[in-house]
Amino acid sequence: DQQVKQNSPSLSVQEGRISILNCDYTNSMFDYFLWYKKYPAEGPTFLISISSIKDKNEDGRFTVFLNKSAKHLSLHIVPSQPGDSAVYFCASFPRGNTGKLIFGQGTTLQVKP
Amino acid sequence: DVKVTQSSRYLVKRTGEKVFLECVQDMDHENMFWYRQDPGLGLRLIYFSYDVKMKEKGDIPEGYSVSREKKERFSLILESASTNQTSMYLCASSLPRGLGNQPQHFGDGTRLSIL
Numbered sequence: 001d002q003q004v005k006q007n008s009p010s011l012s013v014q015e016g017r018i019s020i021l022n023c024d025y026t027n028s029m030f031d032y033f034l035w036y037k038k039y040p041a042e043g044p045t046f047l048i049s050i051s052s053i054k055d056k057n058e059d060g061r062f063t064v065f066l067n068k069s070a071k072h073l074s075l076h077i078v079p080s081q082p083g084d085s086a087v088y089f090c091a092s093f094p095r096g097n098t099g100k101l102i103f104g105q106g107t108t109l110q111v112k113p
Numbered sequence: 114d115v116k117v118t119q120s121s122r123y124l125v126k127r128t129g130e131k132v133f134l135e136c137v138q139d140m141d142h143e144n145m146f147w148y149r150q151d152p153g154l155g156l157r158l159i160y161f162s163y164d165v166k167m168k169e170k171g172d173i174p175e176g177y178s179v180s181r182e183k184k185e186r187f188s189l190i191l192e193s194a195s196t197n198q199t200s201m202y203l204c205a206s207s208l209p210r211g212l213g214n215q216p217q218h219f220g221d222g223t224r225l226s227i228l
Contacts, residue, residue, distance in 0.1 A: 009153065032214045043117070043203055043219030044156070051214070089155060099144045099163075099210040100171075101217060105155035 003027070004092050006104035014112055019077040021107050023090035026071065030092040034101070035064060035075050038087045047088075048075070080111045116140070117220035119204050125226045132191040134223050136204030144207045145187035146217060147171075147179065149200040156203065162187055163209070194227045201225075 003026045013019045023033075031052040036044035050057040050064045050073065057064050063076045077084055087108050091101040120135035138145065143164055148156040148171075158171030160179040168179050176198060180188045187206075191198055201224050205217040 006155075034216055036219075041122075041221070041224075043205075043221045045219070046216040049214065049216065091156075093210060093214060099207050099215065099217075100146075100158065100161060103148075103156040105153060 004030070004090055004102050004104040006088075006090060006107050008107050009105070010108045010110070012110045012112060013080050015082055016079045019075075019080045019084065019109055019111065021075040021077075021088050021090075021109065023073045023075075023104055024071055025073075025092055027094070028068075028071065029095045030102070031095040032093045033064070033066065033073050034091045034093075035062075036089045036091060036103075037084075038089065038106070044089060077109075080109075082111050082113050085109055085111045117204055117206055117218050119202075119220040119223050121223050122221065123224045123226075125228060126191075126194050127228055128194060128196060130191075130194045132194050132225070132227075134189040134191075134202055134204075134225070136187045136189070136206075136220055137185050138187075138204075138206040138218070139185065140206065140218070141184065142206035142218075143184070143209050144217075145181065146205040146207075147177075147187065147189045148203045148205065149173070150203055150222070151200050159189065196227050199225060199227045 034049040035047040038044040090104045146161040147159045162181045178190045204220045207217040208215040
């Protein structure tokens with residue numbers, strides 16, 4: 001069974017603090033992971049990705065960490081800003097697949113001023 | 114920049130109607146996808162297409178069909194709309210994974226209500 005799970009439906013943090021969004025996957029056949037951000041009434045936009053050969057990828061305020069032994073990845077946002085308030089989806093490509101993504105359920109982040 | 118355009122932002126239809134949702138991308142992408150997004154369920158894949166006239170069922174194809182007559186256009190068809198198909202529908206496109214790990218690019222979605 002190939003699943004990507006986001007077990008926290010929502011997260012609230014104060015502006016300037018760190019936001020940590022978590023994602024678990026069930027199958028070691030996943031070999032590339034992506035995070036998407038979605039505002040209401042807009043489509044998801046690609047945020048950051050990481051290959052299974054790495055354990056960290058950083059892009060400005062956004063860092064993704066991958067723990068393969070735990071089948072867990074996390075997205076860190078530092079410092080959090082009110083404009084980061086959105087739904088965040090993690091997603092993954094199973095190894096060998098031609099482009100079909102498996103998405104998690106999403107986590108709604110609220111950053112309070 | 115990749116542009117994926119969905120023909121309608123909001124649509125209201127009646128039960129039993131045949132509904133067409135249109136999606137066009139301007140980046141010559143081989144892959145195109147239709148998802149629906151429902152609260153607590155994330156994005157669920159309905160159908161996808163790897164090339165013109167090719168289609169594959171996703172996770173929830175029942176009650177839907179698709180058409181891809183041209184590379185840039187991918188249509189989702191609700192054969193006989195039902196109230197449980199009220200949802201946000203999202204179209205996406207991407208290059209083939211054989212060209213690297215290509216993220217999917219999404220349109221802004223169609224909020225469909227079936228009355």
